[in-house]
Amino acid sequence: MLNNFKIDNETKSGQCKKGILNYFVANGNSTIQELAKEVNLSVPTVTKALGELLNVGYINEYGKQETGEGRHPTLYGLNPDSGYFVGVEIKEGFVNLGMINFRGDLVDIENDKPCRIDNTMESIEELCELVKQFIDKSGVNKDKVLNVLFSIAGRVNAKSGYSHTIYNFTEQPLTTLFSEKLNYPTSIENDTRAYAFGEYMVGNVNGERDVLFVNASWGLGLGIIINGELYTGRSGFAGEIGHMHLYNNEILCHCGKKGCLETEASGRALYRIVKERIKAGESSSLTQTKGNDFTLEDIIDAVNAEDPLCIDVVERIGYAIGETVANLINVFNPELVVIGGILARTGIFLQQAVNASVRKYTLNLVNKDTRLCLSKLNERGGIIGACLLARKIVLG
Ligand SMILES: [Zn+2]
Incomplete structure (x- = not known):
């Protein structure tokens, strides 16, 4: 169920769930009352959406909030093991690979893996093989890998899925090709934008x-x-x-x-x-x-x-x-x-x-x-950003 991460964006209920998940991403664990206030929905609506997210395993209960006196409301937050996101940073002659869990914690990182990087199908195949090996080695349930994002230098159109500076010879979108070869949902982004997003989320941006x-x-x-x-x-x-x-x-x-x-x-x-x-x-x-x-x-x-x-x-x-x-x-x-x-x-x-x-x-x-x-992240920024962006793409 989890690899088909589809919370629809059309219905109010779907938007509410995405709002809740994104609130947890930005703020950590929270109570129903805090959530209702922040996502601007009624307590019953939020309670219903939380129940459904609990059922499919995306969130967990994390005990009671210490409020000093009176009631102690239940804290909810992301279930870190309910999904994983892979970032692949393509450099000149090598790649960096990273994986985060649903909460954004770094699960695994491998830097400087030599890889033929040129404008050929052989290069794409070698790259995809490295990604498969990396996911295999991590030992996570492959059904829970929700997105693999490739961070690529030059002109990259993340919406259309085409890269125009390298890997620009395919008729179909590059993301379609990557997804066929890897059997995971994939996305692409310009390397500097991925790095910027990493710095924004967990770097020197306060x-x-x-x-x-x-x-x-x-x-x-x-x-x-x-x-x-x-x-x-x-x-x-x-x-x-x-x-x-x-x-x-x-x-x-x-x-x-x-x-x-x-x-x-x-x-x-x-x-x-x-x-x-x-x-x-x-x-x-x-x-x-x-x-x-x-x-x-x-x-x-x-x-x-x-x-x-x-x-x-x-x-x-x-x-x-x-x-x-x-x-x-x-x-x-x-x-x-x-x-x-x-x-x-x-x-x-x-x-x-x-x-x-x-x-x-x-x-x-x-x-x-x-x-x-x-x-603050230095050279890790690119790969961390790619992983976090993969999650953002899934969470919408
Ligand atoms: Zn120039």
Whole structure:
């Protein structure tokens, strides 16, 4: 029964049940009286819906509320084992896999699983095999896996189920293909939006409803949350700040255009500039420890080990990111801007450069409204966000 998680959205009773489940997601265990007030329905209506949710196993009783004196109303909350959600984060040459239970607790996580990632059916098959193995290994009842969400870089239309940057060769929606191969309901989302949702739900967002999330990884993406909801744009392509044309630098971007922000402000840019400057004769501890064969992760480690060249390049990139964040603050007037992605692992080195640039280029009054911080979840944000988004899609 549980894998056919369908609480219809059409009837009042279905909407009431979804409202109750979403209230538990946001607030934890509650009494009937609290629920009735929050979902704006009568106590008898809520009592009936709760009874049905108890019967199908989605919620449990959690004892009595300690109220000091008088009656002690019963507390209800989500049954963590009534459903599971899987997130699959597709990176370059590897994937990260995660699973949460119905309450949102992380059940299992596997990072950096090597996987052929290219635009072929073989790649999709290898990816699906890894997902199957991950679910098998977790030992959960497979009938209770309610959704598998794939987090994919580039242009992703979550509504239509098509990915347009990778896996764009299939006639049918990618989600249909994934569901056929896996035998689970599946969904897809842009990687930065999934990461932004993770940060919103369990990261460095503390009640703010208008949030911008800058994903400074190999590329540079923006997750936009307006009044607590992810903003996708018409077709799911919103937030492509990395491809804003900002420079006349003659550097070709991987998107095919030139002079994109990403060519000067991203992990890819960090890697290129450090390589160029070392080649031009500048010294760095990197070449002593790694020779010329270093990775982006090595550069991040070198920054944190206080290598002057790598710090200098990260500061320059932070300043460029800050210029764009300042423009975004002027446009959106957000409560909070979170900077995440691999570059955020350089901590204060990146943040101070972003702060300096934001202070310089924002309108003073607008800037005063906005808190700026680094991601709390760091590289786990993407996979946690994918799992939580899978649950949101099911709960509606
Ligand atoms: Zn570009």
